[in-house]
Structure formats: C-alpha cells, structure tokens
Amino acid sequence: MEKNKDKLGCSPKNKQNEEDGENTGGVLIKLSDVTKDYEIGEYIVRAVDNVSLRINKGQLVALKGPSGAGKTTLLNLIGGLDKPTKGRVMSFGLNISEMDEKSLAIFRLVHTGFIFQNYNLISTLSAEENVMFPMDLCGHPLERQRKVAVALLRDVGLEERREHLPIQLSAGEQQRVAIARAISNDPPLILADEPTANLDQETVNLIRVFFTRLKELQKTIIIATHDDLLIELADRVITFGDGTIVGGS
Ligand SMILES: Nc1ncnc2c1ncn2[C@@H]1O[C@H](COP(=O)(O)OP(=O)(O)O)[C@@H](O)[C@H]1O
Ligand SMILES: [Mg+2]
Numbered sequence: 001m002e003k004n005k006d007k008l009g010c011s012p013k014n015k016q017n018e019e020d021g022e023n024t025g026g027v028l029i030k031l032s033d034v035t036k037d038y039e040i041g042e043y044i045v046r047a048v049d050n051v052s053l054r055i056n057k058g059q060l061v062a063l064k065g066p067s068g069a070g071k072t073t074l075l076n077l078i079g080g081l082d083k084p085t086k087g088r089v090m091s092f093g094l095n096i097s098e099m100d101e102k103s104l105a106i107f108r109l110v111h112t113g114f115i116f117q118n119y120n121l122i123s124t125l126s127a128e129e130n131v132m133f134p135m136d137l138c139g140h141p142l143e144r145q146r147k148v149a150v151a152l153l154r155d156v157g158l159e160e161r162r163e164h165l166p167i168q169l170s171a172g173e174q175q176r177v178a179i180a181r182a183i184s185n186d187p188p189l190i191l192a193d194e195p196t197a198n199l200d201q202e203t204v205n206l207i208r209v210f211f212t213r214l215k216e217l218q219k220t221i222i223i224a225t226h227d228d229l230l231i232e233l234a235d236r237v238i239t240f241g242d243g244t245i246v247g248g249s
Helices: 002-008 012-019 071-078 101-111 127-137 142-155 171-183 201-216 228-233
Strands: 027-040 043-056 060-064 086-091 112-115 189-193 220-224 236-241 244-248
Touching: 027 071, 043 071, 043 086, 043 220, 043 244, 060 071, 060 228, 071 086, 071 189, 071 220, 101 112, 112 171, 127 142, 127 171, 142 171, 171 189, 171 201, 201 220, 201 228
Parallel strands: 060 220, 060 236, 112 189, 189 220
Antiparallel strands: 027 043, 027 086, 236 244
C-alpha cells in the first residue's frame, strides 16, 4: 500500500500546497450561482437555488434551516459528493464541479472529513477498521493506521469497543466512530450533517467538545445543525430556506 501513497496524492506536501490559500485571499470555498436539481420522473426538485457563498479558511459555519431546505444537498456539493446542475464550486483553489470521479474521490480523501447524519459506517468492518479505512486508502502503513485509530477511538471513549461491528454499537457510539473516521486523515475541511441529532446526552457533549477542539486547530468546519450549543461555537450562522440563503451572512 505504501507505494500508492503518491499516486493517490495523499502526501502532506500536496495537501499543504493547496491549503495555504495563497491564490484565494483566505477564501477556501467559493460557490458561484450554484443550483442543484433532482429529477424524479417528470418532476424536478430544486434543492439548491442559485446560491453564491464564500467561506474563509478556519471559519466555523453553522447552517440552519427547516427540514427540506437543502442543507444536506449544499454540504454534499461543498464536499464534492455531488455535482451542481448549474454553477461552480471552487474548493482549495480547485474547481471541483468539473472534476472527474477519480480526482474527486482523491480530493475528498485528502481535503474533507464528512460526518453524516446516519453515520454511514461500513457494516462489515469493525470500529477500528472503519477509522483505519481512509488512512488505508491513502496508503499509510498498517501499523500507523492502527496506532492513529486506537488513539482516536480512545479520544471518543470507545477504546474498549474497537473490535465491535457497527451493528453491535449504539447510535451514539456509531456516530463517535464516524467522527474518529472523519478526522483520521487530518483533513483541513470538516463537513457535518446534523451530527448531534437524536443522540444520547453523553455523545452530544463529546461531539461539542470535539468541534471546540477542531476549531482551536483552525480547521474549516461547516455544520448543518439545530443544536444551540454548536451554533454558539460558530463564527458565522447561515440560515437556509427553500434552497437559498435567507438569513445570516
Ligand atoms: N437524492 C435526492 N433525490 C431527489 N430529491 C432529493 C434528493 N436529495 C434531496 N432531495 C430533495 O431536495 C430537497 C432538499 O433536501 P435536503 O438537502 O435533504 O434538505 P435538508 O437537509 O435541509 O433537510 C428536498 O425537497 C428533498 O426531498
Ligand atoms: Mg438534511
């Protein structure tokens, strides 16, 4: 696996070159007139409607808004999990709306940590293997993958559960594994979709502490959330409604 490291572009050198924001004046993410339509049969749902937005490096942005407003779609577009129907998404100085799938996969692996609302753990892998997975894709040596995974699982209070499969973990524990996995490659951008929704209080507290630490590490963070305490952490709050920005700045 080690020999694949450069091929996948996961080396810190590549990361740093794009990260320093030299050509972007501190703006890390720039959406220009972005629209996302979903076609269902003869119907078209406009999930994101002509949105322009800039997010600076190191900002923690909270994204609020009712269910169906388009928050998840916006996160997916910013994280390169989906492509706009119209408009352009620039991230780390790269036009990710025009990248081919393979380049996008590498972009996501190196630059983004995604925390999904429904955890999205790989059901056949243990907690530890789930956390190791992004590091494995980057070609890091197995020993290092394991060391980092154990340390991260200890951080989220799951050291004892590291051999467990997702199905053997509670919802809160699965989300903690998902958070450890999202940061295992030390990505500069963290995207989180309602990360504290419907979870036990202990996990909610732990997640809040985690985001406080990531903020101190100057990560760029975008969280779709209704959690008042997470919103309090934000440098900027954007309210989304009906596919557009209806409040905030
Ligand atoms: N994959 C999809 N296919 C079709 N419609 C979708 C899809 N994803 C989201 N939508 C629709 O787009 C709109 C915005 O959804 P979403 O981004 O999930 O909003 P939120 O996260 O704010 O609840 C909704 O009307 C939803 O039904
Ligand atoms: Mg959503």
